[in-house]
Amino acid sequence: xxxxxxxxxxxxxxxxxxxxxxxxxxxxxxxxxxxxxxxxxxxxxxxxxxxxxxxxxxxxxxxxxxxxxxxxxxxxxxxxxxxxxxxxxxxxxxxxxxxxxxxxxxxxxxxxxxxxxxxxxxxxxxxxxxxxxxxxxxxxxxxxxxxxxxxxxxxxxxxxxxxxxxxxxxxxxxxxxxxxxxxxxxxxxxxxxxxxxxxxxxxxxxxxxxxxxxxxxxxxxxxxxxxxxxxxxxxxxxxxxxxxxxxxxxxxxxxxxxxxxxxxxxxxxxxxxxxxxxxxxxxxxxxxxxxxxxxxxxxxxxxxxxxxxxxxxxxxxxxxxxxxxxxxxxxxxxxxxxxxxxxxxxxxxxxxxxxxxxxxxxxxxxxxxxxxxxxxxxxxxxxxxxxxxxxxxxxxxxxxxxxxxxxxxxxxxxxxxxxxxxxxxxxxxxxxxxxxxxxxxxxxxxxxxxxxxxxxxxxxxxxxxxxxxxxxxxxxxxxxxxxxxxxxxxxxxxxxxxxxxxxxxxxxxxxxxxxxxxxxx
Numbered sequence: 151x152x153x154x155x156x157x158x159x160x161x162x163x164x165x166x167x168x169x170x171x172x173x174x175x176x177x178x179x180x181x182x183x184x185x186x187x188x189x190x191x192x193x194x195x196x197x198x199x200x201x202x203x204x205x206x207x208x209x210x211x212x213x214x215x216x217x218x219x220x221x222x223x224x225x226x227x228x229x230x231x232x233x234x235x236x237x238x239x240x241x242x243x244x245x246x247x248x249x250x251x252x253x254x255x256x257x258x259x260x261x262x263x264x265x266x267x268x269x270x271x272x273x274x275x276x277x278x279x280x281x282x283x284x285x286x287x288x289x290x291x292x293x294x295x296x297x298x299x300x301x302x303x304x305x306x307x308x309x310x311x312x313x314x315x316x317x318x319x320x321x322x323x324x325x326x327x328x329x330x331x332x333x334x335x336x337x338x339x340x341x342x343x344x345x346x347x348x349x350x351x352x353x354x355x356x357x358x359x360x361x362x363x364x365x366x367x368x369x370x371x372x373x374x375x376x377x378x379x380x381x382x383x384x385x386x387x388x389x390x391x392x393x394x395x396x397x398x399x400x401x402x403x404x405x406x407x408x409x410x411x412x413x414x415x416x417x418x419x420x421x422x423x424x425x426x427x428x429x430x431x432x433x434x435x436x437x438x439x440x441x442x443x444x445x446x447x448x449x450x451x452x453x454x455x456x457x458x459x460x461x462x463x464x465x466x467x468x469x470x471x472x473x474x475x476x477x478x479x480x481x482x483x484x485x486x487x488x489x490x491x492x493x494x495x496x497x498x499x500x501x502x503x504x505x506x507x508x509x510x511x512x513x514x515x516x517x518x519x520x521x522x523x524x525x526x527x528x529x530x531x532x533x534x535x536x537x538x539x540x541x542x543x544x545x546x547x548x549x550x551x552x553x554x555x556x557x558x559x560x561x562x563x564x565x566x567x568x569x570x571x572x573x574x575x576x577x578x579x580x581x582x583x584x585x586x587x588x589x590x591x592x593x594x595x596x597x598x599x600x601x602x603x604x605x606x607x608x609x610x611x612x613x614x615x616x617x618x619x620x621x622x623x624x625x626x627x628x629x630x631x632x633x634x635x636x637x638x639x640x641x642x643x644x645x646x647x648x649x650x651x652x653x654x655x656x657x658x659x660x661x662x663x664x665x666x667x668x669x670x671x
Contacts, residue, residue, distance in 0.1 A: 181205070183640050187524045190671040191486050192216070193297035194304075195540025196636045197547045200297055213518055216298040217511040219336050223295040227550040232289055237282035237324035242350065243433050245321040247406035249276055276321065280314045283324035284561075284568040285554040290332075291539045292546065302335040302510070303327070304535055305485055307568070310346045310378060311576035312355040314569030322351040323569045339478060339508035340469045343379060347465065348434040350403045356574060359402040361395060362440040371395035373574045375468065384473035386449060393448040397460045400441030403433050429458045436461070475503035479513060487522055488529040489580045495522045528670040531581040534564035536671070537593060541600050541663050544636075545626045551607040560596045564589065594664045601625055601659025625656040628663075641667050 181204070186196070188209065193200050203221075204212050215221055224232070232238055237245070252272040259265040287307070294300040307327060314320045330349045334342040346352050353359050356370035371394040376382050427438035436458040443455040449467050453460050468474060479499035483491035499516050506512040517523060532540065538560055561567045566577050566584075578584075599605045603623035641649075645665040652658035662668060 181635065183527070184524050185209070186636055186640065187527045187671075188518075189636075190540075191523060191530075192301075192518060193543075194291055194294075194300045194536070195297070195543035196632070197543040198632050199295075199548055200543075201632070201636060213298075213515065216296050217336060217515055219296065219299060219511075221295040222299055224290070224293050225548070225550055227552075228289050228293045231550075231552065232286045235282040235286055235324065237279040237321070238286055238328060242322050242325040243404075243406040245279060246318050246433075249279075249318065249321055250406070280320035280323055280569065281555070281558060283314070283320075283327060284558045286324055287327050287568055288539070288554055288557050288561075291535070292542045293548070293550070297543075298514070299335055300539075302514075303332050304539075305482070306331045306335055306342065308571075308576040308579070309481065310342075310352065311571050311574055312349075312351045312569060313572050313574075316355055319351050319355050319569070322349075322354070326351040336511045336514070337509075339474075339503070339510055340465060342510070343374075343465055343469060344462070346378070347374070347401070347461070348431055350433040353401065353403055353434075358398055361399050361401065363399050363442040366392070366395050366399065366442075368392065368395040371398055377575055379468045379477065380471060380473045381477035384471065384477065389447075390449055393446045393453075394464055396442045396444070396446055397448065397453065397464045400437045400439070401461060402435055402437060402440070404430060404435040406433070427457045469508050470504075472500070472504065475500035475508075478508075479503055482513065482517060483522075485579055486517060486530070488526045489582075492522055495520055528666075530671050531585050532669050532671060533577065533579050533584050534561055534566035534589075534593075535568075535577075537669060538564070538596065540671075541597070541668070544632065544668075545600055545628055545659075545663075547632060553607050553609050556599070556605040556607060560599070564592050564596065590664075593669070594660070597663035598656075598660045601628065601663055602656040625654075625659055627655070628659045629655075633662075637662075637667065641665075 181201070185204070189196055189200065189204055192213070203215075207215065249272070252275070253269075256265060256269045256272055259268060287303070291300045291304060310331065312319055312323065312326060314323050326349055330345045330351075331342075334345055353370070356373055357367050358370040361367040361370065368391055372391050375384070375386055375391065375394065380386060425438070427436075429436035438457050441457065443457070445455050446453045446460070448464055449471065451467055453463050476496065480491065480496045483496050483499060487495065495517070498520065499513050502509075502513050502516040538557060542557065558567070562570070571577050603625045642665075645662070645667045648661045648665065649658055652661055
C-alpha cells in the first residue's frame with residue numbers, strides 16, 4: 151500500500167512544473183477562481199471561517215478589515231493553551247536569570263552522575279522554552295482570526311531572523327514573536343526596525359551586546375543594512391558599516407540580575423533613578439559609558455555625537471532611502487506573487503512605501519489591489535511553513551488541537567524549523583529551495599501523517615490513544631463542503647486522476663495534500 155501511495159503521489163509531485171504554468175479556467179462557483187486564488191495568497195490557507203468572512207464582506211472590505219488589524223483573535227481554548235506556556239507567561243529577564251542560576255548551580259556541583267543529570271535537566275528546560283515559542287507561533291498561524299496578519303508575522307519573523315539555539319535566544323524567542331514582531335506586523339516599518347533593534351533576542355544573536363567603544367563589533371550593523379533594510383546592492387560602503395557600528399555602540403542588554411534587583415528596589419521605594427543618558431526598556435539598555443560619542447558621517451549625512459539620539463537618526467536615514475523602499479517591496483512581492491515579480495509592481499509598492507513613511511499596511515494594499523496578485527496563479531510554491539499551516543487550517547477547519555509537538559517536528563523534518571536558521575538571512579522562500587525530490591518525499595510523509603489522522607494532535611500528553619490490534623485512526627474528512635467550494639472546481643486533471651485511484655479516505659487525503667494544486671498558490 152505504501153509503495154502504491156508513493157507511486158501515485160510522485161506523479162503529482164513531478165507535475166509541479168506544469169502546474170506552475172497552468173492557465174486559469176473559468177468557473178460558475180459562487181466564488182470564482184480569482185476569488186480563491188486571491189484568498190490563497192492573502193490568507194495562510196483557506197478554512198470555512200475565512201471563506202464565509204470573505205463572502206460576507208467582499209474582497210475590499212475583507213482587505214480593509216485585515217489591514218486595519220481587526221479580528222486578531224484566537225479560540226478560547228487556543229488562547230488558554232498559549233497563555234499557559236512558561237515561555238509566554240514569564241518575563242524574559244526572569245527566564246534568563248533562572249536559567250543562568252540553574253547552570254551556575256550545576257557548575258558548582260561535584261563531578262559525577264548527579265551533575266551530569268542536573269546539567270541535562272537544565273538544558274532540556276531551555277529547549278522546552280524554545281519549543282513553546284515554536285508551538286505558540288504555530289497556534290497563532292493556524293487559528294489566528296486575521297490570516298493576512300499571521301502571514302506577515304511569519305514573513306517578518308523570517309526577515310528579521312534570529313537563531314534560537316544561540317545562547318539565551320532560546321529563552322527570548324517567545325517574547326520576540328509576541329511583543330516585538332506581532333504588534334508591528336502591519337504598522338510602520340521604522341517602528342518594526344526600532345523594535346527589533348531593541349530586542350534582546352536580536353542583540354544577542356547578532357552580537358551587538360559586545361559592541362562597545364574601543365571594541366567595535368560590526369556584525370549587527372552589517373546585517374541591519376544588508377538583510378533588514380537596504381539590501382546588499384544599495385550602494386553603501388564599508389565605511390558606512392563601520393560608522394553605523396560606532397553609532398550602535400552601547401546598544402545592548404541589561405544583565406537580568408541587575409534588572410530584577412532594580413525592579414525590586416523600585417518596588418520598595420529604594421530605586422535612585424538611572425544615570426544621565428541611559429535608556430532602558432525591558433531588558434534593552436543603551437549605556438552611554440559604552441558608547442562612542444564622537445561625530446559620525448553615515449550615508450553621506452553628518453550625525454553629531456549625542457547618545458541614543460544617534461541611533462534614532464541613523465534608523466531614520468536608513469528607512470528613508472529609496473533603496474529601502476525598493477528592497478522591502480521586492481521582498482514582499484517575491485513572497486506573495488512570484489520569484490521574479492514585475493518591476494512595475496515593485497515600483498508601485500516602493501512609491502507607496504516612501505509616500506506613507508513606510509506604512510506596511512498601505513504597501514500591502516497596493517500589492518493586494520494590483521492585477522498581479524492573481525495574474526500568476528500557482529506561480530509560488532509553498533515553503534514548509536506555508537504548506538503545514540495551510541494543511542492544518544484546511545484539515546482542522548477551526549477544530550482546536552491540544553498537542554502541537556508533531557507539527558513542530560514536521561517543520562524540522564521538512565528543513566524549516568521556526569527559529570532554526572543559523573545564518574541571519576532567514577529561510578529562502580523561492581520555489582527552487584523547496585521543490586526538490588528530497589523535500590517532496592518529506593512533504594508526502596507529512597501529508598500522510600495529517601491525512602491519515604496518525605498524529606496525536608488531540609492527546610494532551612502527546613501520546614496517541616491506545617487502539618486494538620489492526621485498528622487504525624480515523625482520518626479527517628477532507629472531501630467535505632470546504633473542499634467542494636475552495637478546491638474541487640479547479641483541480642487539475644492529473645490531481646483528479648490521482649484522487650480517483652485512492653483506495654481509502656486516508657490515501658485520498660494524502661494525495662490531495664501532496665498534490666501540485668495544494669502545494670502551490
